[in-house]
Amino acid sequence: MSFEDRLVRPARPKSPGLAVFAGVVAGLAFLMMLVSVALGGNSGLIAIRSVAHPVLFGLVFLLAATTSVVAAVAERRAAIITASAGGAAVAVLFAAARIIDAGSYDEPDRPYQSPDGRYVLVVDHWSAMIDPMWDLVLEQKSGATSRYWRFGCVNGDYDGLSSVRWVSNSELAITVDDGEKRVKISAAGPGPVDPALRSCRGSYS
Structure with a gap:
């Protein structure tokens, strides 16, 4: 070599x-x-x-x-x-x-079904360290094509979530410290949404 x-x-x-x-x-x-x-x-x-x-x-x-x-x-x-x-x-x-x-906690989701059963509002109560938060997620039940919209979040530092009820098959009444807020539901999802229901940081659908 x-x-x-x-x-x-x-x-x-x-x-x-x-x-x-x-x-x-x-x-x-x-x-x-x-x-x-x-x-x-x-x-x-x-x-x-x-x-x-x-x-x-x-x-x-x-x-x-x-x-x-x-x-x-x-x-x-x-x-x-x-x-x-x-x-x-x-x-x-x-x-x-x-x-x-680890400093946050989750509570069981609270579902609120519309009178006709087509929609469910899921309220997810959690905490960011010491601040209570309520995520508002609307779910449309239609089998494999079921959809969801995270359309709001209430920050306990600004408002507390008091109650949720369906006024009709297509309208929600969500009560916070600032008063009752109405949210209409259509095939395109919820809206318009009052700013009081969007007091958490982040984007929404």
Whole structure:
């Protein structure tokens, strides 16, 4: 063997199988991220709501895409280290989020069904540290195409939620400290909504 041959380093082993697998995972995660954003936000299909986690799917997409690229151009060990480190980082982020949420509490949801049974207003009473909050979510019952609208949230720092009742099949009466607020319901969802029913930070449907 010549001196020049001994200077040539052997090509590093690639991992095409791992690259393809990680690429498929990245594609599925990206698709689920788009579905979560489009159909699982403050309004959308009830069937999608339980699996709509755009941040989680976005992180999985970035991790899988990075692993796919590393597996295609570097050693298998580097790809495994990348996937392991990224997975650990995602786990730490969600563990930190759970710790932050430890100071809040949830009470059982309180459903209020319309007289004809087509709609249900779900009042989710929870707490952000010491502040009581009431999420207002309207659900339309129509089988596989059942929809929901998160149309309001009452912040206990500004108003307390006193009572909820259906005036008719298409109108709600929600009483807060500021008085009774009426919300009309149509096929497009609830609205218009009084600002007193949107005193929490965030966006609504």
